[in-house]
Amino acid sequence: MVGLIGAMAVEVESLMAQVEDKQETRIGMDVFVSGKLFGKDAVLAVCGPGKINAALCAQSMIQHFHPEWVLNLGVAGAGESSVSIGDMVIATAAVQHDCDTSPIGDPVGLVSKINLVELPCDEALRARLVKAAEVLTDVKVHEGIIATGDQFINKGDVRQRIHELFHAKAVEMEGGAVAHACYMHGVPCGVLRSISDQADGHSDMDYPTFVKLAADHSVKVVEQLLRQA
Numbered sequence: 001m002v003g004l005i006g007a008m009a010v011e012v013e014s015l016m017a018q019v020e021d022k023q024e025t026r027i028g029m030d031v032f033v034s035g036k037l038f039g040k041d042a043v044l045a046v047c048g049p050g051k052i053n054a055a056l057c058a059q060s061m062i063q064h065f066h067p068e069w070v071l072n073l074g075v076a077g078a079g080e081s082s083v084s085i086g087d088m089v090i091a092t093a094a095v096q097h098d099c100d101t102s103p104i105g106d107p108v109g110l111v112s113k114i115n116l117v118e119l120p121c122d123e124a125l126r127a128r129l130v131k132a133a134e135v136l137t138d139v140k141v142h143e144g145i146i147a148t149g150d151q152f153i154n155k156g157d158v159r160q161r162i163h164e165l166f167h168a169k170a171v172e173m174e175g176g177a178v179a180h181a182c183y184m185h186g187v188p189c190g191v192l193r194s195i196s197d198q199a200d201g202h203s204d205m206d207y208p209t210f211v212k213l214a215a216d217h218s219v220k221v222v223e224q225l226l227r228q229a
């Protein structure tokens with residue numbers, strides 16, 4: 001069984017529609033759809049935006065379904081100007097850019113208790129995602145840090161600061177939380193994002209314009225990933 005989490009319906013609903021022998025399991029306010037997806041046992045959920053929604057959903061998924069890995073898929077803002085709308089970013093690691101205990105001597109981004117800034121993403125899963133992303137022939141694929149926080153970033157200077165601190169290639173609101181939950185349970189994790197906006201002053205217009213196109217890119221990569229294995 002593999003686990004797939006998207007923050008919003010648009011990021012996973014087309015995959016959910018293709019699940020065979022579908023079962024629905026409710027845990028609190030999360031709904032998990034499980035069954036066969038492209039021949040693989042899979043469980044899918046829409047976690048809702050933000051770190052706590054994502055972490056709670058990932059934790060419930062892990063405890064109830066015991067997935068061999070969990071992938072957070074969907075859309076993101078670009079982390080730097082060389083990353084364009086429509087590009088894919090596959091995480092080497094995720095960070096939580098809004099964790100900041102630096103006034104008491106910690107590095108910015110340190111996640112207390114687990115004492116990490118960079119939350120690891122599984123290397124074997126990343127390599128498989130990179131291979132699967134070849135299905136998108138005209139799309140540039142980047143590998144690097146994905147930065148997560150409870151903010152929709154729509155200011156160039158905020159994006160710039162996150163990039164300077166973490167070398168982020170993409171900014172979003174859930175990947176670092178899914179990676180956090182996976183780390184705490186020893187479950188391999190991946191984060192796959194397609195760029196819907198530049199995380200700058202145009203994001204309020206670009207995001208609604210490109211969210212569906214970007215979400216479809218990451219869905220196509222997941223389909224290829226599951227068909228390949």
Ligand code: ADE
Nearest residue numbers: 076077152153172173199
């Ligand atoms: N998801 C898509 N675009 C985003 C942005 N600009 N900031 C945070 N999350 C996003």
